[in-house]
Amino acid sequence: METMTEFLSSLGVVIYEDGRRRWPDEVKARVVAETLLPGATVNSVAAKYELRPNHLSEWRRLARDGKLVLPALDDEPSFAPLVLCASERVPAVPEDTMSAERIEIVSGAVLLRLDAATSATRVAEIVRALGAPA
Structure with missing residues (x-):
């Protein structure tokens, strides 16, 4: 030892x-x-x-005081559980505009549609910015 x-x-x-x-x-x-x-x-x-x-x-x-520079913390993006539910606050999207090539994030009355090529890191940043619990 x-x-x-x-x-x-x-x-x-x-x-x-x-x-x-x-x-x-x-x-x-x-x-x-x-x-x-x-x-x-x-x-x-x-x-x-x-x-x-x-x-x-x-x-x-x-x-x-900025006299000691800290290393980046290991804050790797992690996957969050996905819950699908009907919501009256989010407007319905016509079927013909739906695509498997999108990521949708709903926060209150806000609906964000992202391209499926959006990195997991960027999605995690957006979710954090919306105030979702880590």
Whole structure:
């Protein structure tokens, strides 16, 4: 089993003989990004890396101030369940204009028709912009 020193060294953290550590900005940013994941807390992430929570909070302040650039979070688009139902608020579309080559998104009284070639990433962005739960 890997020790904490080996683990941190593998990340690029320099550990001096007196116990001090020098954290590269990329590693700091990655640790800060972990605190932004759902359910994560500063205390739990700090404990994982054997950091003091106030030290990690300082890194978060640097990120808020734009002095520490965070990596993109793994926010891959995911598929949402599709529910088909009749709705009186959405106008009926004549059969001859219907096409299997379309994606339709209904949000309240809004009906969006997208080309079937629209990427899954773009569809996910549109759904998020409409305020659908993730």
